[in-house]
Amino acid sequence: MARTRSKKLELSSETMESHHQQLSTNEGKGKRLWKKVKYQLVEYHSLPAYLRDNEYILGHYRAEWPLKQTLLSIFTIHNETLNVWTHLIGFFIFLSLTIYTASKVPNVVDIHSLHLPDVLKKADLHKIHAELMTSLPSLPNMPDLHKLREELRTSLPSMDMLPSLSGWHVVELLYNCLPERFSHNHTDVCVLRSMKEDVLNMIAPLVTRPITRWPFYVFMGGAMFCLLASSICHLLSCHSERLSYIMLRLDYAGIAALIATSFYPPVYYSFMCDPFFCNLYMGFITILGIATVLFSLLPVFQNPEFRTIRASLFFGMGFSGVAPILHKLFLFWNHPEALHTTGYEILMGAFYGLGALVYATRIPERWMPGKFDIAGHSHQLFHILVVAGAYAHYRAGLVYLRWRDLQGC
Template sequence: MTAHSPSRPPSRSSRNRRSGSRSRSSSSSSSRGSSPEESGVVDSGDSPGVQSGRGPGLWQKVKTRYPLVDFHALPEYLRDNEYILSHYRADWPLRETILSIFSIHNETLNIWTHLIGFFLFLGLTIYTVWQMPRVEYPTLTRISTFPMFTDLNKLHSEIMACFPPIPPFVPSLFGLQPSIPEVSMPSTNNPQCIVRTIRQDLGRLMAPLMRKPATRWPFFVFLGGAMFCLLTSSTCHLLCCHSSRLSYFLWRLDYAGIAAMIATSFFPPVYYTFLCHPKWRNFYLTGISMIGVLTVLVSLTPLLQKPKYRPLRALLFFGMGVSGVIPGVHKLFSHRHEPVTLTTTTYEVFMGMFYALGAIFYATRIPERWKPGRFDLAGHSHQIFHVLVVAGAYTHYRAALLYIEWRDTHGCD
């Protein structure tokens, strides 16, 4: 008889090999059965496979865990432009959302067009502060109050005391040359007549230097409003994909920034145009400020974002526009003989054209509506709108400089 030994159960290692083989084959078949297009995930172009060296970087991990998606895979709160079909971020954690400022998606240029604009106006603000007149000319005011000196040596010392603060303007003193023949005339042999003649000529020569420069605070109000608008816009486009709650708040803040920029942009033209008419100046600035503050508060109030309050919001934005147009028309009539009026109005017309053209692109969603998906990353309407807003704000900055130069040189003469 042959003795049969009992069969032994398979070892643990062989069971593991067989189960591993089955799991690999099932995962392989499932990966072959679904594609990124079917799941709504956009391939970012970098394979998350095994890498040599130090392994995947931080952004590589972000792209692997939080891929870009198509429009049809978006949550409802992110569905805004149906003509942009791909490269969306959706419900990303805050840390990864912030890091996406350095990556490529359909909001990248929306972020950077206004972020660059913010730094542009920050630089212009610093430049303006640096270039502000810092030299006061208190000694020049003494020229117009000279007593009737009989001692010409004392008069000479008084005149020379004015020179140290104004070395760049010393060559202009040659303008006194036409007065020399008058001094040598017999009728002016009286020392008092000589002093009077020199005093009058010096006063006329130094009058522009004795005028204090116009105040700059309206100009800085405009720059602050522009920077606030550009920064809130960039922040909104960067973080709005984090959650519906944050997105809702950021879009309200974006509208508040727009209202602030519109209201503050009227400060330089109104203040400097009506500098010598304080009643009109205060009336216009008070009205603009009240409408601007009210519009910002309405934009930030959740209750007033309901559809039934849409006419109120539209009326406030319309009121801000009208509150700036009326002083402009007033300027054309009251200062029509000033050369600066035509120049600044030309700048303001170009500013309005930039803003109006940007609004047309924003409302019509051109060019992406003509070729959906073609302009997902670059060239769509909102990016063009951002560029035109920065161009309009810079044009207004140039106009404000002309207002300041005008008031620095002419004052309220």
């Protein structure tokens, strides 16, 4: 009887232990399954309200993932993958362009310190000689001019004679020998000015005098900030409501910074010789950009129903650039650089405008909901068009730099 009871107790103990083991195994499987399910992509209707932005993208969402998994999701496939990478690649493209352009800045050369014969060796001496001869009129009241004529004829007979010229010999002729005004018969004969301009214009392509680059680099910095902020926003916004709010504010600030800084190169280099209009246009766009950033900080600004207002505000900032461009064309219509840069700026505006239109209308996903969840939806197209527009503006900036480096004001 006792043995039977003992045996029953042993069986009961074994059964309990087996049951506990089964529960432990099931709990472990449940945890692994929950962990697996927890980081699975979800559909639009399962999202918390703050992540619902585009009802035409139906699936492949990340929702409230831990920060580690959110960061690692940059290497996985979801509906934000291409949004992250299109602008992240764009950021590295513009970083490379900035470094490359900075490395190509020509050396500063002071024309007053040049060894002029060495420079003139590379120039067309026969042309310079002809220009100097025609720049010196025959004035009966100025006998010294005839002497100077003969000196120039003997000093610049050919390129072979240049090594015998001292560095300052021609400079003294140009700067010291001739007065700018002859007042014997109240007639202005600007011989020195004419000679100096003719010679310097001929050797200007050989003498590099780079102007300030800061407006160009301000634009490049604004472009890089916009692209990097956008990438970070699309990567981290799914973590939590608070972080999503911060990231969206950063994204809108980046867009405003890109648009505002895009004005700096065309305005500065077009009106660098007219400080009033230069300061007027740059001040206006700077104030407008700051106002847009402050308005974007309002919580209501991120609601989906304000999508069209957001796009319109940014479009309006870009459209305000029409005034300085038209003004530039009016002032420099005969300069090919003005037309060249305007072409790039029209192309940039077309890319930005088309991007804003696609963003606001949510094309093409609105035509086939769910078909463009991973690739091809409006925000990805918007990102590509923004990078293309910024690159067109970069090309315009290079034209501005070459123009002003060679011609100055």
